[in-house]
Amino acid sequence: MYKSILFLSLLFIWFSACRSNHENEQNPSGEIQLGISHTVDGNPLATDTLQYVNAAGNHYLVSEIQWFLSDLKLEREDGKMVEPTDDMAYYIDTDLPESRSIVLRNLPDGNYRALHFTFGLNEENNRSGLFVNPPESFMFWPDYLGGGYHYMKLNGKWINADGLAEPFNFHLGIGQEYDSSALKSSYIRPNDCCAANHCEGYKPPSKMMPVRAFIQNSFEVTLSQNFVVRHGMKTKLEIEMKVENWFRGKHVYDHNRWGGSIMQQQAAMKQGLENGLDVFALHVTSISDVAK
Amino acid sequence: MWRSRQLLFLFFLGMLLTACRRDKDQPIYNPVPYQIDIPFGFPTKLNIPSDNPMTEEGIALGRFLFYDGRLSGRNHPDSLMSCGSCHVQSRNFEAGVDHPLFESGFVHGLNGQQTHHVMLPLVNLVWNHSGYGWNGFLYPENPNPGLRNIEDFVRLAVQAKDEMDADTSRVKALFQTLPGYPELFFNAFGTEKITFKNMERAIAQFVRTLISANAPFDRFLRGEYQLTASELNGYVLFTTEEGADCFHCHGGGGNPLFTTHLFYNNGKDSVFVDSLDRFAVTGDPMHRGAYKAPSLRNVAVSGPFMHDGRFETLDQVIDFYAHQVVYSDLIDPLMHHVLRGGVQLTPQEKTDLKAFIATLHDENFLTNPAYGPPAYFPDESFKSDSHD
Structure with a gap:
């Protein structure tokens, strides 16, 4: 009896090993190194330098960009989708070089025709408490404004109508629909906010108006580009964020119109997000041995 | 033959007894590893150097x-x-x-x-x-x-x-x-x-x-405490750009440390002469006048405030962020209210904001005997000089 069990065990191990080898032979795999770049007008982003002009004519600088890329998928030439990673989302930060390189291993050999991802986090995944560790947790989007996480923080300054470098926070995430029928007495009145001369004319938005509904603003990006994955080879791809395109395209985004903060201005976020469809591009930079 | 066996037996017995006595006399080094319990919502990544594990x-x-x-x-x-x-x-x-x-x-x-x-x-x-x-x-x-x-x-x-x-x-x-x-x-x-x-x-x-993780706000996050109306209003102000706009640097429900531990020029000055600002570390001229955003946990008892202690009370700090923020080319972009002099809070909003910040007051932390001074030191002849 004991010998029989031992024999069967050995047989099972042998078969398992054979099957494993067979699978490896059938599914040779390659690697993609996915870089993330941020450019303005075709040149690498130079932070904190006032040298850019957007479509609205705003002179501006960018200090930092932090954003989430999620739901990464690769599309084979036959239309089948490959999910290349178990990582649901990647945090990208212009100040953190290591965040701008993603390595995808054990990818099926073959020809591919597109890369897909979600800008930000999709509705199902974008939940408060998803990330507890920095820097991802620092991206939290307040619960009062819909919860979850910023899709992106793009911080900088623009030269406003008075010729001053005014800070802007081009922050994108869940939008809000405010209840305009709420009692006006619950709103903040301009006179309550600002009695000083230096802020004359400042009209704060109805910030304390109750929120009636939230609006999911994340969007899917499809970057059509042919590339190959070969066994033992590393294909280098690069996702380019063309920063200037956040401010042009379907809408000409004018900082003088929207001001420095837009987390509570769905109309402003909507403009940026609709422009966002043309913000990204995919480039094949090289293919080489994995060892290189 | 019998005698040599006896001698061998006695020899081993002697070795055994000696060994036992040595074990008994010498202290044993066997430190007990200390595990930090991660509070609800807190980061799991800890800054503990590999050459100094906690025991x-x-x-x-x-x-x-x-x-x-x-x-x-x-x-x-x-x-x-x-x-x-x-x-x-x-x-x-x-x-x-x-x-x-x-x-x-x-x-x-x-x-x-x-x-x-x-x-x-x-x-x-x-x-x-x-x-x-x-x-x-x-x-x-x-x-x-x-x-x-x-x-x-x-x-x-x-x-x-x-x-x-x-x-x-x-x-x-x-x-x-x-x-x-x-x-x-x-x-x-x-x-x-x-x-x-x-x-x-x-x-x-x-x-x-x-570790401070048992303030009323922690209990609110755990579903054990309901914030008052004023505290809730303050929380909304704390976490909205058009409110008091504190959260980007000082956290909130999604960052219960109530700091990013990062460095910001928050608009206190327009001229920067401090030799030990963030610029002194990075060499980046954009970092002149930038300092760490401290945690707001127990902040009401943490004065004086700012790197130079220019504010003695929390009310003064709130007034600063509401009305006295100063413009300079180096101000952090997150201070987007600067051209209005600050976030412009009404007296009621300031009251509510302060009420929320008070929910970060963790009395357990401030009185936990494990964190306090020992009654006596190991030589039993000397008392703590702490002013607690």
């Missing part, structure tokens, strides 16, 4: 050293100074504006020299990965291995002219003579020979246990 024994020793005034390397009652001399538990491990020795919370060393900046709290530092000090000059990736973590802060504080102004060789030699301490060092580090390195390690271990 029960290390923490116990660190607590003694933290509060022992002989850390100054001196015995005279007028020359005692410990970490606890300035880092007072009930004041969020700062001096506090009501300290009996340090007027308005401006601390000075044994020789009377005032520190360059005011204090930062010792709270939840085990989650700080971005640098210690107002300008973050101690950080894990620092090319200088002596300027990386809390351990190094201990050495710098002991040596600093404006703090203990002590000689570390003298300090370790003094503690070597104090009954009870060598045994504690053995229990913590496996040797009775006291090194200053092990003193640094023990104190750093103790400091890493100083």
